[in-house]
Amino acid sequence: MASSSTAVLFLLLATAGIASAALSRERQFLDPHNKARKAVKVPNLSWDPNLAKYAQNWANKQARNNCQLKTSNGPYGENMYWTSWSSTPLEAVKAFVSEKKFYNHASNTCTAKTKTSCLMYTQVVWKKTTKLGCASSRCPRGGTITVCSYNPRGNFIGQRPY
Numbered sequence: 001m002a003s004s005s006t007a008v009l010f011l012l013l014a015t016a017g018i019a020s021a022a023l024s025r026e027r028q029f030l031d032p033h034n035k036a037r038k039a040v041k042v043p044n045l046s047w048d049p050n051l052a053k054y055a056q057n058w059a060n061k062q063a064r065n066n067c068q069l070k071t072s073n074g075p076y077g078e079n080m081y082w083t084s085w086s087s088t089p090l091e092a093v094k095a096f097v098s099e100k101k102f103y104n105h106a107s108n109t110c111t112a113k114t115k116t117s118c119l120m121y122t123q124v125v126w127k128k129t130t131k132l133g134c135a136s137s138r139c140p141r142g143g144t145i146t147v148c149s150y151n152p153r154g155n156f157i158g159q160r161p162y
């Protein structure tokens, strides 16, 4: 009897451990998104496990495809990030938000030079987007590919993010 309730307790602890590890990875993606949104007074995103699954599938697929930053052309907004090293969720979101310095809200224009743009940042702070799901995959030759999916999608031409 005693040993069986011990086993149950261990099982509960193990499950709680998994849940909190998963939560902290969500938080690592979600919190810096919400921080960037708060800075411009846009409401929080919430985490959507189905979007995270979608992002994971695409990250895995692109990992097998030499970690190319190719969009999935799906129904969601999408930001992608690739590093040759093993990068964290926070590094990915920081890279998206780093485009903020090029974005001029007054004129809704982007002063970034070719190859970079403001579209990753404007998706992060897109007001009508309410849900986020992100995931990473390891690249076969090292490095990390990260995908964040956004619903509803942002970046409609001619509209301001907020």
Ligand SMILES: *[C@@H]1O[C@H](CO)[C@@H](O)[C@H](O)[C@H]1NC(C)=O
Pocket: 030, 031, 032, 034, 035, 044
């Ligand atoms: C918004 O999100 C942040 C971080 O994700 C959290 O700390 C904060 O409590 C949230 N605010 C609201 C109003 O839900």
